[in-house]
Amino acid sequence: MGKIERLRTAGELLARGHPWVRSEVPADTTGIRAWATDGAYAFLSSRADGGPGWLNALGEPSAAIALVRHALAELPAKPRGFTVPRGAHILLPADLPVRDIDHWNFRWTSTPPPPMPGEERVVELKDADEEIRELLAVASPRHSAPPGDPTVRRWVGIRDEHDRLVACGAETRRPGGLAHLASIATLPGMRGRGLGAAVTAWLTRRVLDEGDDVCTLGQYADNEVARRLYSRLGYTDDDHFTSGRFG
Numbered sequence: 554m555g556k557i558e559r560l561r562t563a564g565e566l567l568a569r570g571h572p573w574v575r576s577e578v579p580a581d582t583t584g585i586r587a588w589a590t591d592g593a594y595a596f597l598s599s600r601a602d603g604g605p606g607w608l609n610a611l612g613e614p615s616a617a618i619a620l621v622r623h624a625l626a627e628l629p630a631k632p633r634g635f636t637v638p639r640g641a642h643i644l645l646p647a648d649l650p651v652r653d654i655d656h657w658n659f660r661w662t663s664t665p666p667p668p669m670p671g672e673e674r675v676v677e678l679k680d681a682d683e684e685i686r687e688l689l690a691v692a693s694p695r696h697s698a699p700p701g702d703p704t705v706r707r708w709v710g711i712r713d714e715h716d717r718l719v720a721c722g723a724e725t726r727r728p729g730g731l732a733h734l735a736s737i738a739t740l741p742g743m744r745g746r747g748l749g750a751a752v753t754a755w756l757t758r759r760v761l762d763e764g765d766d767v768c769t770l771g772q773y774a775d776n777e778v779a780r781r782l783y784s785r786l787g788y789t790d791d792d793h794f795t796s797g798r799f800g
Contacts, residue, residue, distance in 0.1 A: 557623050560587035566596055571611060572661045572767050573792065576727040586628065588620050595620035597632060598728060608632040611792075614641035621645065631799050639774070639793035650800030656774035659792040663767045665758050666786035671711065671751035672758075678708040684718045685710070685736075693738035695773065698723045706732075709756060711748050720748035724756050727769070732760040734770040737779075750782050757786060 560566050563582040566574055577598040578585070586606075587596035593612025600606060608624055610617035618641050625631065635642070639656060678685065682700035685708060689696045698705055702725065710721040722737040734756050739748045753770075760768040770788065772779045784790055 555591035557620065558589045560585065560589055560594070560596075566594070569594060572731065572769055573609070573611065573659050574729075575767075576729050576731040576733065576769055577607075577609060578729050580729075586624070588624060590616055590620060593617040593620055595624055597624065597628065605630055605633040608635045610635070610637045610641075612638070614638045615644060617641055618644040625649075634796060634798040636794050636796045639795050642795050642797060651797045652800045654795060654797040656793070656795050658772045658774060658780070658790055659769065659794055660772055660783050660788040660790060661767050661769040662757065662787045662789065663761070664787050665761050666754045669750045669754040669786075670747050672755045674711045675709050675751055675755040676712070678710050678718075678721065681708065681710070681718065685721050688718050688721055688740060689736060689738055692740050693736060696736040696738060697771070698725050698735035705735075709752060711752065713743070719743045720752050722749075722752040722756055724760060732765050732768045734760075734768065737770075749779075750786065753782065754786055 563578055563580055563585050566578055566585060566587045567580060578596065585596065588594065593610060593616035595608065595610035595617065597606040597608055608621060610621050617638050621635060621637060642651060642654065645651065685700045704725040706724045706726055708721060708723050710718050713719050720739040720743065723735045725733045725735050727733045734753060737749055737753055757768045772783060780790065
């Protein structure tokens with residue numbers, strides 16, 4: 554690994570162009586904490602409430618972890634958690650406790666998806682928080698955006714012939730302003746009918762039609778059905794991450 558360089562401005566970091574960086578770092582960020590070395594870079598994404606931030610590292614795994622070690626030694630307070638290349642967390646110091654490990658893929662597209670059967674059934678949901686909450690409790694207990702989440706810009710869904718909500722999804726906004734789809738779910742008894750694909754395609758198309766140049770989402774690594782679905786809709790599958798919390 555080469556020399557570790559301290560990046561001083563958001564512009565230096567955003568110039569690297571990765572959608573994950575654009576997702577997490579507002580262009581007007583001041584006092585940024587970021588570092589770079591040969592083959593990797595890392596940055597601390599801050600919280601709106603001023604609490605401990607999240608430490609992110611991208612690139613070659615061993616170089617990324619070297620930057621995490623460097624950042625932890627330099628930062629005045631331990632971040633609440635981390636995101637590193639898939640599996641690289643095992644290279645963290647043995648005496649540094651971590652918990653709540655998740656393996657996931659960051660996916661994005663800048664191209665509208667092909668039309669999906671059922672998109673015409675997708676509707677925006679108003680005053681449906683309780684219905685959404687009930688659907689997610691059954692269909693997606695690990696959902697990332699609950700009803701009432703302030704980052705949600707819109708909820709959409711599909712209803713059956715009895716007006717029952719059978720699929721849903723949310724468009725959220727990340728700190729950097731990028732659209733991020735979340736909490737896409739279908740009732741277990743209604744799966745295999747393309748409802749999740751219809752919701753995802755509808756949201757992606759609307760985001761891009763309204764002027765965004767990229768739409769992003771996250772996928773748990775063990776969700777093979779979602780992996781195939783998002784690939785079919787044109788989302789990249791290049792960025793495989795592990796996230797966790799510092800114990």
